[in-house]
Amino acid sequence: MTRTALVQLTSGDDPAKNLPMIQAMVAEAAARGAAFVLTPEVSNCVSTSRTRQNQVLHHEADDPTLAALRQQAQDLGLWLLIGSLGLKTEDSDGRFANRSFLIAPDGSIRARYDKIHMFDVQVTPEETYRESDGYRPGDAAILADTPFGAVGMTICYDVRFAHLYRALAQAGARILTVPAAFSHVTGGAHWNTLLRARAIETGCYVLAPAQCGQHAATRGQQRRTFGHSLAVSPWGEVLLDGGTEPGVYVFDMDDTAVTEARRKIPSLGHTRPFKDPEAQGRA
Numbered sequence: 001m002t003r004t005a006l007v008q009l010t011s012g013d014d015p016a017k018n019l020p021m022i023q024a025m026v027a028e029a030a031a032r033g034a035a036f037v038l039t040p041e042v043s044n045c046v047s048t049s050r051t052r053q054n055q056v057l058h059h060e061a062d063d064p065t066l067a068a069l070r071q072q073a074q075d076l077g078l079w080l081l082i083g084s085l086g087l088k089t090e091d092s093d094g095r096f097a098n099r100s101f102l103i104a105p106d107g108s109i110r111a112r113y114d115k116i117h118m119f120d121v122q123v124t125p126e127e128t129y130r131e132s133d134g135y136r137p138g139d140a141a142i143l144a145d146t147p148f149g150a151v152g153m154t155i156c157y158d159v160r161f162a163h164l165y166r167a168l169a170q171a172g173a174r175i176l177t178v179p180a181a182f183s184h185v186t187g188g189a190h191w192n193t194l195l196r197a198r199a200i201e202t203g204c205y206v207l208a209p210a211q212c213g214q215h216a217a218t219r220g221q222q223r224r225t226f227g228h229s230l231a232v233s234p235w236g237e238v239l240l241d242g243g244t245e246p247g248v249y250v251f252d253m254d255d256t257a258v259t260e261a262r263r264k265i266p267s268l269g270h271t272r273p274f275k276d277p278e279a280q281g282r283a
Contacts, residue, residue, distance in 0.1 A: 002148040002253045005029035006209040006229040007039045008242040012216030013047035015056055019065050021246075023072055028248045030076040036148060036253070038081040038209040040229070041156050041181040042098065045086050046211060049220030050134050057096060059088045066101065074107030079146055083179025083209055084115065084155050086135075095136040100153050100179060102144050110146075113153035114138025117161055123185045131157075141167055149174035149255050152204070156180040159194045159208075162201060169202035170268055174258045176204045180225075181211040187226025192238065200236040203262040205253055207231055212244055234261035 007025045011018045022043055029037045044065040047053050060066060065085060073080040080103040087097045098115040116139065118132035141164060142153045152168030152175070159165075159178050168176060176198060182191055199206040212227025229242030229249055234257050242249045262268065 002035055002255070003033045003250060004036045004207065004231070004253045005032065005034035005038070005248050005250045006207065006231060006240065006242060007037060007248055008210055008212050008227060008229045008246050009040050009043060010213040010215060010246050011040075011043055011046045011211060013045055013049070013052050013056065013218050013220075014216075015044040015065055018044055019068055022065070023068065025248050026069070026072055026080065027076070029250065030078055032248065032250050034078065034250055036079045036081070036146075038083060038177060038179065038207055040083040040209045040211045041179045042086050042211070043083055046181060046215040046223055046225070047086075047217060047220060048223060049217070052217075052219040053086060053096060053134065057086050057088050060099070063087060070103050070107045070109070073103040073105060077105045079103065079105060081151075081153075081177055081179070083177075089136065091136055093136070096134055097138075098131075098135045098155060100155055100177070102146075102151060102153065111142050111144035111151075111153060113142040113155070114140070115155040115158065116141070116164065117157045119157040123183055127183065127185060129183070143168055143171050143173055148253065149258065152176045154178050156182060159198060162198065165198045165202050165204075166268070169204055170271075173202070174204055174255065175253075176202065176206045178206060178208040179210070180208055181223070182226040184224045184226045187228065191226055191228060192230065195230050195232050196236045196238065199232040199234055201267070203234045203258055203265065203268065205232065205234055205258065210242065212242070212246060234258045
């Protein structure tokens with residue numbers, strides 16, 4: 001068994017104010033026995049303003065949130081998934097990275113993952129997102145080994161792309177992480193269903209720490225996120241639902257559940273090749 005904690009946040013657009021809140025929740029998780037702690041997407045800064053992000057974000061090498069959380073993971077001797085941080089890059093177009101970090105108990109960065117799929121959607125006439133305007137997409141799926149099983153790292157909108165999760169599971173993932181700042185509108189419609197589907201399809205634990213509520217904004221439009229951090233078993237059962245309030249939500253993860261789910265439904269080994277539908281034309 002691995003005691004695991006999902007941290008649910010309402011981060012604003014000031015990383016310096018968000019950091020003490022994150023640290024307090026990580027410390028609470030450790031006090032409650034967690035050996036693996038996960039925070040949501042853009043833990044350091046939820047903002048719709050590129051101007052504000054340019055003011056407060058840092059490059060990875062000098063990011064205060066990353067440095068502080070690496071030190072805290074070492075001090076507490078736990079595994080920490082920083083769901084993601086908004087970070088500056090050297091890209092000529094000035095776009096940021098939306099980067100997830102897996103931190104080992106010695107404070108080292110075990111793995112990095114840059115969000116592949118950008119949230120470029122019009123949910124309603126009043127709610128439009130163009131994540132790719134400010135963030136550049138990653139291009140690599142990432143799998144990291146831990147004592148409690150291999151972790152496949154993803155972020156938020158990635159959850160709609162089932163092939164990514166199957167590829168991670170077939171490469172050895174037993175745990176899939178989906179830190180998120182999910183839209184309140186799409187969250188109510190799709191969040192539970194998508195996460196349960198990814199767990200059922202792969203026979204993996206799916207761990208999805210989330211942002212929640214109304215996010216304070218110095219500049220730009222305030223965002224509202226769905227919350228409901230979820231832990232889903234490899235059989236598709238919701239083991240934990242964080243609701244709509246910030247907090248630390250703890251459960252025990254049993255690796256034998258992955259083996260048992262895959263024994264019952266060994267679909268990862270049943271993949272068959274098929275001809276491309278475009279090449280066949282329409283009937």
